[in-house]
Amino acid sequence: MTQKVSSIADELYLDGLITDKLEDRPFPYRLAELFQDLSADHFLKYGRSWRDRIPGYFTLMSNPKILDAVESLIGGELFSNPVYNVRPKVPKVAAGAVPWHQDKSYWPDANSNPVITVWIPLVDANEINGCLHIKPKTHRKRVLKWHQETYTGTGYTALKESQLGKTETVALPVPAGSAILFNDRCLHMSTPNLSNEVRWSVDLRYQPTDQDPMLNHGAGFLARSRKKPALVATLEDWLANRPEHAE
Numbered sequence: 001m002t003q004k005v006s007s008i009a010d011e012l013y014l015d016g017l018i019t020d021k022l023e024d025r026p027f028p029y030r031l032a033e034l035f036q037d038l039s040a041d042h043f044l045k046y047g048r049s050w051r052d053r054i055p056g057y058f059t060l061m062s063n064p065k066i067l068d069a070v071e072s073l074i075g076g077e078l079f080s081n082p083v084y085n086v087r088p089k090v091p092k093v094a095a096g097a098v099p100w101h102q103d104k105s106y107w108p109d110a111n112s113n114p115v116i117t118v119w120i121p122l123v124d125a126n127e128i129n130g131c132l133h134i135k136p137k138t139h140r141k142r143v144l145k146w147h148q149e150t151y152t153g154t155g156y157t158a159l160k161e162s163q164l165g166k167t168e169t170v171a172l173p174v175p176a177g178s179a180i181l182f183n184d185r186c187l188h189m190s191t192p193n194l195s196n197e198v199r200w201s202v203d204l205r206y207q208p209t210d211q212d213p214m215l216n217h218g219a220g221f222l223a224r225s226r227k228k229p230a231l232v233a234t235l236e237d238w239l240a241n242r243p244e245h246a247e
Contacts, residue, residue: 001086001122001200003054005031008046017042028123028197032090040093048095048154049085051218057084058221058238060120061204067224069181070116070206076226079243081115081205082218083107089130089190089199094151096130096199097192099158103184103205105146106157112211115184122200126173127191129199132180135167135187143185159187219243 008031009021017038022030035043060066061080070078083106089096103117125131149158164187172180182188193199206223213220219241221233231244240246 001056001088002027003056004050004052004086005034009034012038012042028200031088031198032196035090036092040095043090043093044095044154048093048152049087051083051085053239055235055239057086057202058235060202061221062223066118066179066204067206069179070118071224073116073181074114074206074208076224077209078206078222078224079209079211079213080220080223081112081207082214082220084204085202087199087201087203089193089201091193091196091198094192095154095156096190097152098190099149099156100135100164100187100189101146101157101159102141102143102187104143107184107214107217108143110212110214110217112207112214113184115205115207115211117182117184118204118206119180119182120202120204121174121176121178122202123197124173124175125178125199125201127171128193129195129197130191130193131174131199132172133169133189133191134172134182135164136170138165138167139183139186141185141187213243 012018012034013021018034022033025033061084067078103115119132144159144163146157146159148155174180209222220243221238222231222244225232233243233245237245
């Protein structure tokens with residue numbers, strides 16, 4: 001992520017939008033400060049979430065502790081879904097607040113079930129910088145009819161207040177490096193970032209290997225296989241968009 005932020009700083013500098021790349025600023029603050037005198041449109045040029053093929057992301061998605069947790073839920077044949085996101089929630093950008101939704105609404109036609117999201121904050125996530133909120137036990141719900149919101153200008157999928165039911169909302173403030181796991185039916189959202197730092201997080205997704213790989217969303221990869229471990233993808237495979245290891 002530091003590499004990505006440095007690339008953005010270089011571009012902003014070359015475009016004359018900033019005069020200082022803030023190379024010495026701490027990781028939680030640098031991106032926010034680069035855009036503090038720019039508009040939300042300047043930030044959204046880079047997208048509200050990132051999905052770059054940077055080696056460090058593969059290292060994270062292949063982390064054994066993460067795979068162990070997911071395996072405990074859906075077994076040892078694990079496919080890393082192509083819909084992974086790095087989310088830099090910066091202050092003062094409306095798209096930082098994510099409306100109530102189910103992840104399944106982002107791949108409505110895919111025959112993939114279950115898809116497990118592993119949400120990991122890279123800084124402490126709290127109710128000031130916009131932590132995750134969920135509706136407990138809604139992971140058993142059917143897929144609800146959703147719409148695309150217009151407030152942020154980025155087209156999040158969203159649910160209406162009347163669809164949320166009477167289940168209490170639970171805020172989940174957690175320290176950096178924690179992981180929250182939920183399936184693609186669980187109702188969740190996050191609030192605006194009211195701090196002066198970036199609320200950095202990633203959401204990684206995994207599913208059983210016998211499910212739809214969602215090729216129209218990109219190339220995922222075989223992250224773990226107890227049956228055929230030799231086919232587990234390497235970094236080189238992932239960088240080449242190969243879903244399995246090539247001899």
